[in-house]
Amino acid sequence: MNAVTIIVPIFGIILIGWAAAVAGLLSERVSDGLSEYVFAIAVPALIIGTLTRPGLDGEVAWGYWFSYFGGAGASWLIGSLIARRRKGVGRQGAILHGFAASQSNTVFVGVPTILQAYGEEGAFPLFLLLAVHLPLMMGCATFLIEADADRPLLARLRGLALVLLKNPIFVALLIGMAMKAGGVAPGGPVKALIDAFSATASTCALIALGAGLKRYRVLFDLPGALVVAVLKLGVHPLVVWLLAFHVFSMPAAYAGVATLFAAMPVGINAYLLAVRYRSETGLVAASVLVSTLLAPFTTIAWLTFLGRT
Template sequence: MTVLSLIAPIFGLILIGWVAALAGFLSEKVSDGLSEYVFAIAVPALIIATLTRPGLTGEVTWSYWFSYFGGAGLSWLVGSLIGLRREGVGRTGAILHGFAASQSNTIFIGVPMILQAYGDAGAFPLFMLLAVHLPLMMGCATFLIESDGQRSVLQRVKGLGLVLFRNPIFLSLMLGLVLRSFGLAPGGMVKSLVDALAGTASTCALIALGAGLVRYRVLHDLPGAMVVTSLKLVLHPLAVWVLAFHVFTMPPAYAGVATLFAAMPVGINSYLLAVRYKAETGLIAAAVMLSTLLAVATTVAWLAILGHR
């Protein structure tokens, strides 16, 4: 499969969503509703359908986790240190700089891209990484930001737990893993329904992302956004690639999934966290937009490095 055949459907659908929203064919309400459908229904159905699929096997070793999160930690650290050196950026803003530089857009781009690139061989490591990535990254960011607050550690952990157990992605991952561990899978009408919903996930996610990009303004803080984008699209995947392919040993598909996962643009969660804590919202919104646009080129490069030509 050529690189062009891999990226054209992905970024083509993002472009269609962006043009449709720009032309007024998709309103902001429709874009938000489509995003909510993807997050709450379509992607959870895809996760359950994939994890319960017969024949899906795999084993994730510690080297896989060290490779991905080692690269993420490096990018987060460098992003935070650079943020601290910027005038007017406080401690919370610096943490958010680092978080944006290491938080991948997994649901809207990562899942469809990696499944298309690696198929069944990449499905198991992809969803295992997704299961750990969400609570660990969000948990670390929330804990760091609130570590100098008045809430106790127990209160923070309890609050994070409540957030996770209201998250459809996290819940579907847990349900899929439980069903898989007992050898259970949806059948009959339930399977048909789950498969029908799962089949809409990629297309709807990419259209929703493209439509949502209209609201972001790249020129708000272009220099800072460019730094975060460079760390996310270059440093993060480069560090993971070195660790996965040249330091640790693992199946090639696992190493490729980890690298491509890291090569995804800045995740929407970083913007949502910036809004929650009222810090660096403009810069991170710009970084989401800029990294998504530049990912068209950088993804081609990383796919070529990973052997998809």
């Protein structure tokens, strides 16, 4: 029942956001505005507030990184290989298929789910992984897609750095880790302000995600979307679980966080990247929707399997 208790509020809010958008109570402008607020203010405040919280410490285990990104790499490779066998899917499209099969929805679904499941003991490994996940996954995808572009390598790397430095979540992670390393913890009115914004992050993120799902078309390529969803919700966390619990040594909370992080549905960044390169947008959009619709059931299964019941 604990697994259900964790999942129902999270995906219930997503469902309410979607229903409100379908009923016309929330417009696309509201969804976009909420998404911008979550990315630019609420989640950065949550990250800084969490990372600078006294007593939030943990170890950096190399096995943690190998477990998560080993699973992501396996799912990405399988997804790309399957895509290359499909008619009309070229090299760039295959990369985007693989990226969608390994890119987790961290901000909208992952953060609230994992914090609910693991609490304080999961906060440090969660934000530690979040700090590396965004630049590494987006960086690899961008680099692979543009590998045969005319721009020189240095120009591509500089462009990637600029993209990351303009990302409020990445900047908040840098600020939070720098403040933590320097022993700086906000207090007084500053802390109250950060806490006020942090408290709105989960609800606003879930409402924005739910309302945003209205624009995705599930029937564009349902078989392809199901393949990506199975890789994302099944293969990715399964490989991470095998590596984290049976190959490498790390605290149990770290292994659980890595597995749950991998079990999240396809991230919005996969769709944004597809739009940017004008390739496989319909398939990736359908994958976001299908994986999000299936995620309540698979997440309950993983929470039960991990003993969070």
